[in-house]
Amino acid sequence: MARKQAADYEQRREVILDIAAGLFARNGYLGTSVADLAQACDTSKSLIYHYYPSKEDILFAVMSSHIEQLAAVAEAAVAASDDPGQGLVLLTRNFMRLYVGAAARHKVLLNDLNHLPPDRRAIIVAAQRQLIQTVEEILTGLHAPLGDDRTKRRAAAMLYFGMINWTHTWFRSDGALDADGFADMVVVLVRRGIGGL
Amino acid sequence: MARKQAADYEQRREVILDIAAGLFARNGYLGTSVADLAQACDTSKSLIYHYYPSKEDILFAVMSSHIEQLAAVAEAAVAASDDPGQGLVLLTRNFMRLYVGAAARHKVLLNDLNHLPPDRRAIIVAAQRQLIQTVEEILTGLHAPLGDDRTKRRAAAMLYFGMINWTHTWFRSDGALDADGFADMVVVLVRRGIGGL
DNA sequence: CCTACCGATCGGTAGG
DNA sequence: CCTACCGATCGGTAGG
Numbered sequence: 368m369a370r371k372q373a374a375d376y377e378q379r380r381e382v383i384l385d386i387a388a389g390l391f392a393r394n395g396y397l398g399t400s401v402a403d404l405a406q407a408c409d410t411s412k413s414l415i416y417h418y419y420p421s422k423e424d425i426l427f428a429v430m431s432s433h434i435e436q437l438a439a440v441a442e443a444a445v446a447a448s449d450d451p452g453q454g455l456v457l458l459t460r461n462f463m464r465l466y467v468g469a470a471a472r473h474k475v476l477l478n479d480l481n482h483l484p485p486d487r488r489a490i491i492v493a494a495q496r497q498l499i500q501t502v503e504e505i506l507t508g509l510h511a512p513l514g515d516d517r518t519k520r521r522a523a524a525m526l527y528f529g530m531i532n533w534t535h536t537w538f539r540s541d542g543a544l545d546a547d548g549f550a551d552m553v554v555v556l557v558r559r560g561i562g563g564l
Numbered sequence: 565m566a567r568k569q570a571a572d573y574e575q576r577r578e579v580i581l582d583i584a585a586g587l588f589a590r591n592g593y594l595g596t597s598v599a600d601l602a603q604a605c606d607t608s609k610s611l612i613y614h615y616y617p618s619k620e621d622i623l624f625a626v627m628s629s630h631i632e633q634l635a636a637v638a639e640a641a642v643a644a645s646d647d648p649g650q651g652l653v654l655l656t657r658n659f660m661r662l663y664v665g666a667a668a669r670h671k672v673l674l675n676d677l678n679h680l681p682p683d684r685r686a687i688i689v690a691a692q693r694q695l696i697q698t699v700e701e702i703l704t705g706l707h708a709p710l711g712d713d714r715t716k717r718r719a720a721a722m723l724y725f726g727m728i729n730w731t732h733t734w735f736r737s738d739g740a741l742d743a744d745g746f747a748d749m750v751v752v753l754v755r756r757g758i759g760g761l
Numbered sequence: 762c763c764t765a766c767c768g769a770t771c772g773g774t775a776g777g
Numbered sequence: 778c779c780t781a782c783c784g785a786t787c788g789g790t791a792g793g
Contacts, residue, residue: 395678397594401788412789414766422788478675481592518740522749525734526727533726543715552719556757563752598776609777610778619776 380418380428383408385471388429392471396426396479426479427487433472434494440465441501451508456554458505462531463546463553467538474535499524510561519564527557577615577625580605582668585626589668593623593676623676624684630669631691637662638698648705649755655702656750659728660743664735671732696721707758716761724754 386407390399401422405412419425440461448454466473480488502524507513513520530553538549583604587596598619602609616622637658645651663670677685699721704710710717727750735746 393678395592395594397592398679400786402786411767413768416789417765481590482595519749521734522741522746525730526749526753529726529728529730530723531726533722533729537718537722544719549719552716552723552761555760556723556753558757559760560753560755560757563756564749597774599774608779610780613777614778 376418383415383418384425384428384432387425388469388471388475391426391429391479392474396475396482423483423487426475427483429472430476430480430483430491431494433469433476434491434498436465436469437462437498438494441498445501445505451505452558454505455509455557456551458502459531459550459553460547463534463550466531466534467540467546470535470540477532477535499528502527506557506561509558510564513561513564523561523564527553530556573615580612580615581622581625581629584622585666585668585672588623588626588676589671593619593672593679620680620684623672624680624688626669627673627677627680627688628691630666630673631688631695633662633666634659634695635691638695642698642702648702651702652706652754653748653751655699656728656747657744660731660747660750663728663731664737664743667732667737674729674732696725699724703754703758706755707761710758710761720758720761724750727753 383404387399387404390404390407394403401412401415404425405415408415415425419428441458444457444461445454448457476491480491483491499521503513503520506523506527507520513523531550534549538544538546540546580601584596584601587601587604591600598609598612601622602612605612612622616625638655641654641658642651645654673688677688680688696718700710700717703720703724704717710720728747731746735741735743737743
């Protein structure tokens, strides 16, 4: 006999992850109890512990799943582009779509990274560094002198991430400005402004 | 007999506030216990409660003291400027100096605002809105068409705050780039790029 | 004997 | 200004 419930094991894990991301985003990791999560999932704490060994594993899963998505869309944008200008457009639109589509996970990534223990935090930080590296390379392609000044190149990449990451505090997908429209504003500011750095 | 301890009451409150800001910035508001704070202050929990009625009052004091400073330097920058371009330079340098000088308080303001109850959070949010308003006016002065498009004007202000607020994740005052140098990069990007919006 | 899941409770610690 | 505590709740696990 086929074991029916094993079939949707991964699906149930995903549902828990999504609800956890929403609670962590709203109340913070420490502000969310496993009991809160169980209640939001309309089940018991024991069930949560059946799917995840610990609360920390849930936090790590929220973050790692999201950063893997970010890495994937970054790679896709670079692969599909013939020049740095087009790369910047595709990368920024891909990032913003993902930020909006997975807003809760993104907020958790930005707010609760410190609550991971050092070894697991290092895994996430390494993936973030790779994204920064990708952006630095595109910016250097747009403005070659950045290649000779590591400090300015890093600062320029951080100006870029500041603009898009800060959206988690104010951007609403149901507002007058959509993700692509905002991405294009960022691209305009960077392309026109970067020559002055 | 003079009541000696009353004389440095405010001073002791300030020391506690400063140490609390450091702990909140590092471990989060919920990740910091009052016992942690007492230990860091080399005293007892009871002493902490002698100077502040609750842990939440300490959080509010950290945030309100910081945002009052931000409002003061914003007002000073506007008052000392003859045109929007100069205003942007002074405002950005003032903000960055304060972000660096009060990095812990700034981090707490950005990370733990949700842990204030609605009434007190509203006070902080109102002060933040005033800062946003000031920036929007300067940006409209630099690029008049923003005055006719509330959505773009707000987005432009948020691009600006994103660039400078994101510094709390990466900027180190002992690095190769100082606060004024970074502020000038932000100003260049905004002044050159804003015409494209 | 297995997986899925429950009500109840564990040892410690939180803010006060 | 301290030790000794409180009601409650924490993350995680017991038996069945």
